[in-house]
Amino acid sequence: MELSLPGKLIKRLSDTGIKSLDQNPLRSLGIIILTVLVLAAVFAPYLAPHDPKQTGIPHQSPSSEHLLGTNDLGQDVFSELIYGTRVSLTIGFLSGIISIVIGVTVGIFAGYFRGWAEELLMGTTDVFLLIPSLPLMIILAAYLNPSMWNIIVVVGLLGWCSTARLVHSRVLQVREMQFIESTRALGYSDIYIIIRHVLVNTKDIIYAKFSLAVASAMLSEASLSFLGLGDPLNISWGEMIHFAFSRGGFANDLWWWYLPPGLMICVTLLAFIMLTMEGRKDSKILELI
Amino acid sequence: MKYITKLLIITVLISCVLLSGCTQTSENSTDSPTVGDNRIQKLVIGTTNKVEDTNMNDYSFGLFSSRLTHRALVTIGANGDIVPDLATSWDTSDLKTWTFHMVGNATWHDGKPLTAQDVRFTMDYQKKNNPTWKSVFAGLLSVEAPDNQTVIMTLDKPGFNFLINLATCRVLPEHIYKNVEDPKKFNTPDAWIGTGPYVLKSFDKATGLLHYEIYDQYWGQSPAIDQIDIRYFANTDTMMLAFQKGEIDVPYAYATGYSPYYVPKLLDNENIGIMTQKNGGITSVLWFNENKTYFDSKTFRQAVSYAIDYEEMKNIFTSGYGSIPDAGFVPQSTLYYKETRPLAYDVNKSKDLLDAAGFKDTNGDGFREAPDGKKFQPVLLIRSDKVEHVRAAEMLKKYMNAVGIDVQLKIMDRSSFGDILDFEKTHEMALARTTYAGMQTGSGYGSSYIDQRIYGWSMVNDSKFQTIVDQLMTTIDSEKRRDLAGQLQDYYADEMPAITVYNMDIIQPYNKNYVGWVYNPSSGILNYDTLFGLHKA
Incomplete structure (x- = not known):
């Protein structure tokens, strides 16, 4: 029976798992936090009380005028924190997308086609896994000019390996399932099967892994920025801590400068991790990721 | 009951031994900064200048070498004048031909005597191997060493500021460097040999720690500090926190001071003094x-x-x-x-x-x-x-x-x-x-x-x-x-x-428990006047 439009919508929502949110408070909390952060990022110009680039009297304590005081250039820390949400989330999401696209592509092709493709792709993945990613990121970020886009590319290109391994394992299971064999027997092309069936059956893992990839990318960006390898023109939370650490924030106990961005990083990472939380303790996804 | 009494006695005895050990250690540590009356046993300098490699072309290593282990013919004094260093005197009649008379008893850290030949060799060697050298000494036509204590330098045209340029030129030992083709790759302890009052004893690349000890055969007056550690900090804030805790005696950065943002906290610390100087750069x-x-x-x-x-x-x-x-x-x-x-x-x-x-x-x-x-x-x-x-x-x-x-x-x-x-x-x-x-x-x-x-x-x-x-x-x-x-x-x-x-302006904090800190417009607080005059307050 053909479903009506509202019925279709409810089914789609149910497919995405939103319907089960009431049974999973942690995931609900994660979604709420991230929604707030995304809204803050989108509506930053309306929420921020000051232009974050506007300079003034440096190192002011929190007041009604400057809720979180000012930094070394006299810029409003609270406004910078709100605008920093944009940069941190953009870097996290874009890096996460890059790493997921590469990881899923490698994992699916290696798992589905097997043979020399699997050996080549998973061999390459193993080589990448052997390389300690943070030191390599530091070297690449230092070699390239500090810019937000370079950081996105560097973090994205070095964060796909675990996704590839995971997707590969899942695809190995899926490709042996009877309905895949039936579809193949019916003459559908490999690409059609991969997109319409294999990918669909690995989406739970991909969603969960994407969430962790974004969190991991944000943490990597914060680490690089803290080390002074970030983009000083696009102030992220990590970059705020870097300047607080280099320009007298820590030495003068200016907690309002370095603590809020640190807390924001923690809360956001926690929210992304909450998204991957399953209500059931016997969750297979949890075991896999 | 007897067992408990025994246990108590043993516990008390062990505690006494341990506590007495602690007291002993404490006494030692109190005495440790000085030997004799006012001498300083060890001065710890913090810096954000990172030594990547102990070759003479490494910027930071060259910087510390010129302050501690190597000397030039002349140097810039605390008031900005040119003062003698390895050359006790010099004369010129036309600013083109300069004759330097060198100290007679200076030796390299390996015991070999310093001669005028070393100066001649240094100028020739640097001309060949140091690209920035040519821009400063392009007008230097010849360097002669008629005897072991005399150097004659001839310029293509009169050079009023020639001595200032010369003050930046550390003299290198000919017997070591004559076999070194590429000074950028020469980083063994031989590369550290100079004629200065301190000898570099060790360099820990992982932590960036340089450890210097006094050169006991030093040709001049003995410096006031027996050992110097230079500790690297990746970040000025962490260095300042270590300074406030007393882990270092002075933060040092070449030709610059520290941000005024640090001043209020430093002023609160009774062990820290601050000097300000007009910046010549x-x-x-x-x-x-x-x-x-x-x-x-x-x-x-x-x-x-x-x-x-x-x-x-x-x-x-x-x-x-x-x-x-x-x-x-x-x-x-x-x-x-x-x-x-x-x-x-x-x-x-x-x-x-x-x-x-x-x-x-x-x-x-x-x-x-x-x-x-x-x-x-x-x-x-x-x-x-x-x-x-x-x-x-x-x-x-x-x-x-x-x-x-x-x-x-x-x-x-x-x-x-x-x-x-x-x-x-x-x-x-x-x-x-x-x-x-x-x-x-x-x-x-x-x-x-x-x-x-x-x-x-x-x-x-x-x-x-x-x-x-x-x-x-x-x-x-x-x-x-x-x-x-x-x-x-x-x-x-x-x-x-x-x-x-x-x-x-240059803001330079220092450990107030030591007196004799001198600021030099060229080399900052780490200079010979400080090294030779610093003592316990």
Whole structure:
């Protein structure tokens, strides 16, 4: 029976798992936090009380005028924190997308086609896994000019390996399932099967892994920025801590400068991790990721 | 019960032994800083200058070597005069031929005697192996060593500032370096051998710790400190926290002081003293490469100078420890300083000048196009390790954007930045400091930074400029020198090959429990006067 439009919508929502949110408070909390952060990022110009680039009297304590005081250039820390949400989330999401696209592509092709493709792709993945990613990121970020886009590319290109391994394992299971064999027997092309069936059956893992990839990318960006390898023109939370650490924030106990961005990083990472939380303790996804 | 009593007695005994050990350790540690009456056993210096490798071409290693292990023929004294070092005296009649008479009893750290041959070898060796050397000593025609204690140097033309240049030249041992083809790869303990009062005993690359001990065969007066540790900190804040805790005795950075932001906390600490000095260099300078299209326009450079809010820069970056500079570029503490036009913030004048120079917004995007109609996005280079310059560059971008210049910031590591400014000369604009020594080299007044024939960050090869500089080099008469120095500052104020963005006094904190700290305009607080005179309060 053909479903009506509202019925279709409810089914789609149910497919995405939103319907089960009431049974999973942690995931609900994660979604709420991230929604707030995304809204803050989108509506930053309306929420921020000051232009974050506007300079003034440096190192002011929190007041009604400057809720979180000012930094070394006299810029409003609270406004910078709100605008920093944009940069941190953009870097996290874009890096996460890059790493997921590469990881899923490698994992699916290696798992589905097997043979020399699997050996080549998973061999390459193993080589990448052997390389300690943070030191390599530091070297690449230092070699390239500090810019937000370079950081996105560097973090994205070095964060796909675990996704590839995971997707590969899942695809190995899926490709042996009877309905895949039936579809193949019916003459559908490999690409059609991969997109319409294999990918669909690995989406739970991909969603969960994407969430962790974004969190991991944000943490990597914060680490690089803290080390002074970030983009000083696009102030992220990590970059705020870097300047607080280099320009007298820590030495003068200016907690309002370095603590809020640190807390924001923690809360956001926690929210992304909450998204991957399953209500059931016997969750297979949890075991896999 | 007996068992418990026994256990108690044993516990008390063990506690007594342990506590007595603690007391002993405590007494030792109290005595440890000094040996004898006021001598200091170990001085711990903190720095953010990282030694990457212990070869003489490593910037930071060279820096510490010239302070502790190696000496030059002459050096710059605490009041800025040239004073004897390995040369006890010198004479010249025409500023072209210089005769140096050296100390007779100096030895290298391996016991071999220092001779005039070592000086001759050093000059020849550096000429061959050090690319920046040629720019300073290009006019050196010959170096002769007629005997072991006499060196004769001949220049192609009179050189008034020759001794200043010579003060930056550490003498190397011929018997060690004659077999070294590439000094950049020579980093064994032999590379550390000098004639200075300290010997480098160890270098831990992982922690960046350099450990020096006194050279017991040192030819001169014995220094006041037995051992020196130089501890590397990746970050000034962590160094300052360690300093406040007493883990280091003095933070050291070459030719610069520390941010005023640290001062309030340091003033609260009764063990810490702070000295302030006028800066003989310039903390932050905006350089234009006049060899590049658009940047050769005097009007453009002047327009940029009017776009900068110097009052705001002074307030944010110096917190009252600086002053608004003149257009004449050289610091007020310079000999024969001439008051020139003060740098002023005038956005409308800046826009008018840009219009006059042909930089107009023809496509209405808010940014000006070049006079030939091309997109104009000048690139400003900054060193990534100079966080204050990164912040200053953000401010400059804001100011330039406000007058329609779409400046692009390019942040580079120290090595790449140095390569571009010193050798490749591909920059358009750059933000960098000058040092006291750098301001004195060449003909002085910062001319070596400007002159294409020397460091030439501004790549100026204007005949008017070069005539003044050449005359300064050969003129002895003080009145004539004053006049020439004035002409040079007028030239800077008019042509603006470089703009002083802000200049901050040197703020140098130190451990107040030791007295005898001396600030040297060239080498800072780490100098021979400090090393030989420092003692417990």
